[in-house]
Amino acid sequence: MTTTLIADTKPGRGRPRAFDPEAALDVGQRLFHAAGYDGVGLSALTVALGIKPPSFYMAFGSKAAFFERVLERYARTEIALADVLQAGRPPAEALADLLERAARTYARDPERPGCLVLEAARGNGESESAVMARRTAEGRRAQVRVFVAATHPEVADVVTDFISTVMSGMSASAREGMGESRLLGVSRVAAESVGILLR
Structure with missing residues (x-):
């Protein structure tokens, strides 16, 4: 149309x-x-x-x-990190919010499941589109890393890697048909793990 x-x-x-x-x-x-x-x-x-x-x-x-x-545009409007990773916000709370938003967003539209950026980043090797998507994804990971490092520099790398891995897995699962309730369950278990790391 x-x-x-x-x-x-x-x-x-x-x-x-x-x-x-x-x-x-x-x-x-x-x-x-x-x-x-x-x-x-x-x-x-x-x-x-x-x-x-x-x-x-x-x-x-x-x-x-x-x-x-x-x-x-997608990175700016879908799960906008500026809205989640606000200075002064407890990192465990912010990252739990990020994971929950991801779960809801990835399952919101059955015709367009998952994350546009993360799915494009899995694309064809060194294709131009995959390289651009990976660059966008890495920029978002860097934002998470900086946010965590402001209060917990000793675990910033591992927390960032964990968050990005969980979000990537949730995106792939949404593409395979996993619904919102199950993705939210995953996000909440992951948030508990992040909370332990950030104690």
Whole structure:
């Protein structure tokens, strides 16, 4: 189904129309999450966006550059770390919140289960899309590490590795059909373990 991404900038006949990049990124995010980078061809992408390939290239440069912006948007809007890892918040509480949000987010939409970033990072070896996703994932891990290190530097690395491994496993499990209640159970057991490490 084609999504309208062009809107009149001003009322009145003959006025220029403006392309909405944020709406385009939202459509792209849903497509890539459902089918993966390689599963979304440029033709399908431009049809879904309601634009022609030349307009797509003018707006985004390439499919890979568009995907990179989609990853950035996903990381900014889905389980936004800035909302969770707030300075002064007890780390055990914040990380339990992070795990619970991940469980709920990964199971929220059965047509787009799991985490777009983590699933893309598992992709085809050194493909451009997988490398970009791994870079995004590592940036998020670094944020967790810095947050934990502020109060518990001696366990920051192991806690970060544990959190990222659990989240990756929950994402894969959601892709395999594990529902929210089971993922929440996993997140809560993991949170108890994190609490022990952060005592």
